[in-house]
Amino acid sequence: MELRAEHICHTFLQGGQRLEVLKEVNLTIQGGYLYALQGRSGSGKTTLMSILCGILAPSGGTVSMGDTVLYSMKDSALSRFRGAHFGIIPQGQSAVSTLTVLENVMLPASISGSCGGAAQRARELLDRMQISDLADVMPGELSGGEQRRMAVARALMRDPDIIFADEPTSDLDAGNTEAVLQILKEEAKSGKAVFVVSHEDRISEYADVKYDIKEGRLLQ
């Protein structure tokens, strides 16, 4: 399994101005490694992650996994592909507030219709994240650290090939930061590719490959 991004460029229109966020970015993501992406606020980290994980079509360049070229697929096929291969932890709060913690974790399985054994798997993941006692609570009643761990559990629900995490430890204390990074590292060791956007200095201890993004270019 290998995700390949080639010649990625991206331009946003912002307040009537063209904003060139990514300029000719090339990157390969392989199973078994934890990749860290750092860079200042506004440097294009979320933009790049969104392009890599099939959420945002780039202005130029291609993203492919094996023979599959992501943005040449129809939206419905791309969305199925994303659900089957990628676990995504978006930046900020991403829980569905009207569903319980357990239902949130099960959501990727519910959406894809693959519900068999989903509740049990979701419970096992909550147990691994040490929040199993919160299964029936609403996400609004969780602490920041508990919400992050719930988001990690949800991303792992369908056993993805690649985990994408955008600032998964922002606003967490040292203990929770360590716990979340440790779980992501274990996933990389078990053979998944893990791509983490982070400002956290401690990410250095966990990352196998570190990238910096500056003026639209990726530096290793």
Ligand SMILES: Nc1ncnc2c1ncn2[C@@H]1O[C@H](COP(=O)(O)OP(=O)(O)OP(=O)(O)O)[C@@H](O)[C@H]1O
């Ligand atoms: N939908 C959009 N339309 C226009 N401009 C955008 C859009 N999304 C992001 N931008 C701009 O593109 C640039 C890169 O944004 P991006 O969200 O990728 O940054 P980031 O590195 O993730 O920042 P942060 O660390 O604050 O999350 C910023 O200048 C931002 O203002």
Ligand SMILES: [Mg+2]
């Ligand atoms: Mg961001």
